[in-house]
Amino acid sequence: MCRHLAYVGPPRPVADILTDGTHSLSRQSWAPQDMRDGGTINVDGFGVSWWADGARHTYRNAVPIWSDPAIDDVLAGIESMAAIGAVRSATDPDSVHRAACAPFGDDRWGFSFNGRIIGWRNAFAPLLQSVPMIEVLTMPAVIDAGALWILLRHRLAAGPQSALASVVNDLLTTDDPRLNLLLCDGHEIWATAVHHSLWTRATEDAVWVASEPTDVDESWAPVPDRSLIHARPGHVDTWPLSELNMQPKDTR
Secondary structure, three states, X not given: OOEEEEEEEEEEEHHHHHHOOOOOHHHHOOOOOOOOOOOOOOOOOEEEEEEEOOEEEEEEEOOOHHHOOHHHHOHHHOEEEEEEEEEOOOOOHHHOOHHHOOOEEOOOOEEEEEEEOOOXXXXXXXXXXXXXXXXXXXXXXXXXXXXXXXXXHHHHHHOHHHHHXXXXXXXXXXXXXXEEEEEEOOOOEEEEEOOOOOEEEEOOOOEEEEOOOOOOOOOOEEOOOOEEXXXXXXXXXXXXXXXXOOOOOOOO
């Protein structure tokens, strides 16, 4: 499975957000510690989004993160107060291409998916019937994560917490669901944990949400399985998904 993280806090180089720490996201791409029967390494591409001048900017590449010179040559010179990054382990070997690399999103939102949905086409067929076809046709890649983003984006009018909870609860009936969804708007972070690991670290002025701790700081806290979190600098709120079985607003 993939690894991802999100950061909100004082401005820092985007490259540092991906590579700093004894167990950085970059290191997790080849030495993950808690994959939970979901693969071994994450070498099928990577991506990062950051926020500047009121908009989201993104860099993605279908190569291992450690082999891309843009990390040092470009991203080290860009500072941001928020970023969301992901390294990919493709479920389908035929989908190893740039368009399939998270984060996905729009001008405001960045989204990443760490997990697996067995039979995802059958699972999404009824759920996407409520989404206008013109929106479905903007799917960034024909993969489970691409369908997830389209469905989630359509429901975000109900708010990020409600949208995430409704999407995940709709998919919990699939076979062996693994549903770690990560959403950021450049100011706050929302995420879910279903089967795969998720951790948070909050200080007075910053917050991290990551598949695995990026360093040995003892303030990292695990997110309970089947939970949803809302994180911003200094605060992390957690709810069991069973208490958030929300119905999305009809945004058609």
